[in-house]
Amino acid sequence: MLLTILDLGIQFLTQYLSSVKSLKLPAEVATAVQAAIDALFAHKADIISKSNLDALRG
Amino acid sequence: MKLMAVLFLAVTMWATSCTPPERVAYETVVASKAFLDKVKSQHPECQHSTPIAAGASSTLNICVDLDKATAAKDTLIDIVETLCAGPNFNSGGQCDFPKKGTPAGDQAISKLNAAISAYNQTANDLKAATGAK
Numbered sequence: 001m002l003l004t005i006l007d008l009g010i011q012f013l014t015q016y017l018s019s020v021k022s023l024k025l026p027a028e029v030a031t032a033v034q035a036a037i038d039a040l041f042a043h044k045a046d047i048i049s050k051s052n053l054d055a056l057r058g
Numbered sequence: 059m060k061l062m063a064v065l066f067l068a069v070t071m072w073a074t075s076c077t078p079p080e081r082v083a084y085e086t087v088v089a090s091k092a093f094l095d096k097v098k099s100q101h102p103e104c105q106h107s108t109p110i111a112a113g114a115s116s117t118l119n120i121c122v123d124l125d126k127a128t129a130a131k132d133t134l135i136d137i138v139e140t141l142c143a144g145p146n147f148n149s150g151g152q153c154d155f156p157k158k159g160t161p162a163g164d165q166a167i168s169k170l171n172a173a174i175s176a177y178n179q180t181a182n183d184l185k186a187a188t189g190a191k
Contacts, residue, residue, distance in 0.1 A: 026189040032096035039092030040085060048084045048142060048153035053135050056091045058128065 010040055079167045080155040083138045086174050090131045090181065097124060097184065119187040127180040134173040141166045 046052050077085075097120075098104060104121035139147075144154025156162035 028097065028100045029185055029188050032093045032100075035096040036089035036093040039088050043085075043088045046084070046088075047151070048080055048138070049150060050139060050142075050147060051150065053084070053087070053139055056087050057132050057135055 010037055078155065079158075079170050080138060080142060080153045083134060083170045083174060086177065087131060087135055087138070090127070090134075090177060093181070094124065094128055094131065094184075097188065120184070123180065123184040123187045127177065127184045130173075130177040130180040134170075134177050137169055137173045141169065 101120055101124065104124050138153070142153035142155055146152050147154045156166045158164075158167070
């Protein structure tokens with residue numbers, strides 16, 4: 001199966017994160033970056049609608 | 059390590075050049091919301107109106123940077139909603155982003171890039187406040 005561009009980007013981001021995690025990223029930032037990556041996976045099929053955008057406020 | 063960073067940058071640039079700008083902005087918002095929510099959960103003291111009462115000035119810095127990053131993210135949402143406005147979007151459907159290559163499209167892309175840069179700056183300040191190098 002072909003990887004989408006987003007999958008490829010996330011894959012690199014994940015690899016990059018795991019390589020820097022042990023070097024200088026504090027645990028709380030690393031956890032937050034991981035949460036961001038998980039959210040990208042969870043929302044990748046979203047349509048860009050007003051309700052979806054408004055749900056991301058605050 | 060440097061090679062990894064260069065590869066990551068190259069892939070990010072390539073991916074963002076092929077992905078529609080409104081999708082890049084949406085993914086930035088999605089990632090930033092999750093990132094900020096996580097940092098907020100790690101700093102419950104920032105929910106109080108006077109975080110300085112909670113202790114050290116580093117705590118106050120984090121709370122201020124957290125507020126700024128959240129405001130920058132919400133500004134990005136405002137800009138995306140303004141640029142997406144159109145028959146579909148206004149009736150609850152998909153974004154009606156101006157066509158790429160048209161003057162309106164180019165102007166929209168530069169506005170989005172400015173808003174994304176503003177958010178990135180606040181996120182970097184927040185990461186620095188939490189101790190990241």
